[in-house]
Amino acid sequence: MCSTLNPLPLFTLFVMCSFLYSCGNYDEPPLVATNIAIIEPITGKSVSAGYITLINNTHASIELTHVDSPDFESIEIHESTVDNGIAKMRQINSLFIKAGSALNLERGGKHLMLMRHTGSLGTISLNFYSGELLLLSLQTSFTAGTH
Numbered sequence: 001m002c003s004t005l006n007p008l009p010l011f012t013l014f015v016m017c018s019f020l021y022s023c024g025n026y027d028e029p030p031l032v033a034t035n036i037a038i039i040e041p042i043t044g045k046s047v048s049a050g051y052i053t054l055i056n057n058t059h060a061s062i063e064l065t066h067v068d069s070p071d072f073e074s075i076e077i078h079e080s081t082v083d084n085g086i087a088k089m090r091q092i093n094s095l096f097i098k099a100g101s102a103l104n105l106e107r108g109g110k111h112l113m114l115m116r117h118t119g120s121l122g123t124i125s126l127n128f129y130s131g132e133l134l135l136l137s138l139q140t141s142f143t144a145g146t147h
Protein backbone atom coordinates (compact mmCIF):
# COMPACT_ATOMS: atom_id res chain seq x y z
CA MET A 1 0.00 0.00 0.00
CA CYS A 2 2.89 2.33 -0.75
CA SER A 3 1.31 5.45 -2.24
CA THR A 4 3.16 7.09 -5.09
CA LEU A 5 4.05 10.57 -3.99
CA ASN A 6 3.66 13.42 -6.38
CA PRO A 7 6.44 15.87 -5.41
CA LEU A 8 4.74 18.98 -6.78
CA PRO A 9 1.79 19.32 -4.33
CA LEU A 10 4.10 18.54 -1.41
CA PHE A 11 6.44 21.25 -2.50
CA THR A 12 3.52 23.64 -2.88
CA LEU A 13 2.32 22.79 0.62
CA PHE A 14 5.77 23.35 2.04
CA VAL A 15 6.10 26.73 0.36
CA MET A 16 2.61 27.67 1.51
CA CYS A 17 3.40 26.77 5.13
CA SER A 18 6.64 28.73 5.00
CA PHE A 19 4.71 31.64 3.57
CA LEU A 20 2.15 31.48 6.37
CA TYR A 21 4.86 31.46 8.99
CA SER A 22 6.79 34.25 7.32
CA CYS A 23 3.65 36.38 7.42
CA GLY A 24 3.94 36.37 11.17
CA ASN A 25 0.82 34.33 11.91
CA TYR A 26 2.59 32.41 14.65
CA ASP A 27 -0.52 31.91 16.75
CA GLU A 28 -2.11 29.60 14.23
CA PRO A 29 -0.08 26.57 13.13
CA PRO A 30 -1.17 24.98 9.81
CA LEU A 31 -2.51 21.83 11.45
CA VAL A 32 -3.97 21.51 14.94
CA ALA A 33 -5.28 18.46 16.81
CA THR A 34 -8.01 18.45 19.47
CA ASN A 35 -10.28 15.86 21.13
CA ILE A 36 -7.51 13.28 21.14
CA ALA A 37 -8.46 9.85 22.46
CA ILE A 38 -6.09 6.90 22.15
CA ILE A 39 -8.09 4.02 23.60
CA GLU A 40 -6.15 1.72 25.91
CA PRO A 41 -5.90 -1.77 24.39
CA ILE A 42 -8.09 -4.51 25.85
CA THR A 43 -6.11 -6.85 28.12
CA GLY A 44 -4.38 -9.42 25.94
CA LYS A 45 -4.70 -7.33 22.79
CA SER A 46 -2.09 -4.98 21.38
CA VAL A 47 -4.17 -2.82 19.07
CA SER A 48 -5.52 0.60 20.02
CA ALA A 49 -7.97 2.80 18.17
CA GLY A 50 -7.15 6.50 17.90
CA TYR A 51 -9.80 9.21 17.59
CA ILE A 52 -8.87 12.82 16.99
CA THR A 53 -10.09 16.04 15.41
CA LEU A 54 -7.64 17.60 12.92
CA ILE A 55 -8.07 21.26 11.99
CA ASN A 56 -6.53 22.69 8.81
CA ASN A 57 -5.87 26.40 9.34
CA THR A 58 -4.45 26.94 5.85
CA HIS A 59 -6.08 27.98 2.59
CA ALA A 60 -5.19 24.71 0.87
CA SER A 61 -6.25 21.12 1.50
CA ILE A 62 -3.81 18.98 3.48
CA GLU A 63 -3.21 15.32 2.70
CA LEU A 64 -1.81 13.35 5.60
CA THR A 65 -0.04 10.31 4.19
CA HIS A 66 1.22 8.61 7.33
CA VAL A 67 1.37 8.75 11.09
CA ASP A 68 4.12 7.26 13.21
CA SER A 69 5.11 7.00 16.84
CA PRO A 70 8.16 5.82 18.77
CA ASP A 71 5.68 4.09 21.10
CA PHE A 72 4.04 1.76 18.54
CA GLU A 73 5.41 -0.62 15.93
CA SER A 74 3.11 0.84 13.30
CA ILE A 75 0.09 3.08 12.85
CA GLU A 76 -2.45 2.57 10.08
CA ILE A 77 -5.16 4.89 8.82
CA HIS A 78 -8.50 3.04 8.73
CA GLU A 79 -12.04 3.67 7.64
CA SER A 80 -15.03 1.84 9.09
CA THR A 81 -17.90 1.01 6.79
CA VAL A 82 -21.09 -0.99 7.08
CA ASP A 83 -21.41 -3.53 4.28
CA ASN A 84 -24.72 -5.44 4.15
CA GLY A 85 -25.24 -4.74 7.82
CA ILE A 86 -21.77 -5.94 8.77
CA ALA A 87 -19.33 -3.44 10.24
CA LYS A 88 -15.92 -3.65 8.61
CA MET A 89 -12.81 -1.57 8.48
CA ARG A 90 -10.17 -1.18 5.82
CA GLN A 91 -6.87 0.57 5.56
CA ILE A 92 -6.84 3.79 3.52
CA ASN A 93 -3.82 5.57 2.05
CA SER A 94 -4.29 9.07 3.36
CA LEU A 95 -6.53 11.61 5.04
CA PHE A 96 -7.71 14.76 3.28
CA ILE A 97 -8.48 17.82 5.37
CA LYS A 98 -10.11 20.59 3.38
CA ALA A 99 -8.87 24.18 3.62
CA GLY A 100 -10.10 25.88 6.76
CA SER A 101 -11.93 22.73 7.87
CA ALA A 102 -11.86 20.10 10.56
CA LEU A 103 -11.77 16.35 10.01
CA ASN A 104 -13.11 14.13 12.76
CA LEU A 105 -11.50 10.75 13.22
CA GLU A 106 -14.19 8.99 15.20
CA ARG A 107 -15.71 5.67 16.15
CA GLY A 108 -17.52 4.24 13.13
CA GLY A 109 -15.66 6.50 10.70
CA LYS A 110 -12.08 7.20 9.82
CA HIS A 111 -9.68 6.48 12.66
CA LEU A 112 -6.13 5.53 13.51
CA MET A 113 -5.19 1.95 14.32
CA LEU A 114 -2.13 1.83 16.55
CA MET A 115 -0.44 -1.56 16.39
CA ARG A 116 1.67 -3.15 19.12
CA HIS A 117 2.36 -0.65 21.84
CA THR A 118 6.04 -0.80 22.76
CA GLY A 119 6.43 2.11 25.17
CA SER A 120 5.43 2.52 28.79
CA LEU A 121 1.89 3.48 29.77
CA GLY A 122 2.96 7.11 30.07
CA THR A 123 3.28 9.59 27.25
CA ILE A 124 2.44 8.70 23.66
CA SER A 125 4.05 10.74 20.88
CA LEU A 126 2.36 10.97 17.49
CA ASN A 127 3.83 12.46 14.30
CA PHE A 128 1.66 13.36 11.30
CA TYR A 129 3.28 13.60 7.86
CA SER A 130 2.37 14.76 4.40
CA GLY A 131 4.90 12.82 2.37
CA GLU A 132 8.30 13.65 3.87
CA LEU A 133 7.00 16.79 5.54
CA LEU A 134 6.29 16.56 9.28
CA LEU A 135 3.20 18.71 9.81
CA LEU A 136 2.30 17.98 13.42
CA SER A 137 3.84 16.35 16.48
CA LEU A 138 1.83 15.88 19.63
CA GLN A 139 2.04 14.18 22.99
CA THR A 140 -0.89 12.46 24.62
CA SER A 141 -1.63 9.43 26.79
CA PHE A 142 -4.05 6.50 26.78
CA THR A 143 -7.73 7.11 27.39
CA ALA A 144 -9.42 4.31 29.29
CA GLY A 145 -12.68 3.44 27.64
CA THR A 146 -14.82 1.06 25.68
CA HIS A 147 -13.94 0.04 22.18
Ligand SMILES: [Cu+2]
Nearest residue numbers: 078089112113
Ligand atom coordinates in the same frame (compact mmCIF):
# COMPACT_ATOMS: atom_id res chain seq x y z
CU1 LIG B 1 -9.31 0.14 12.45
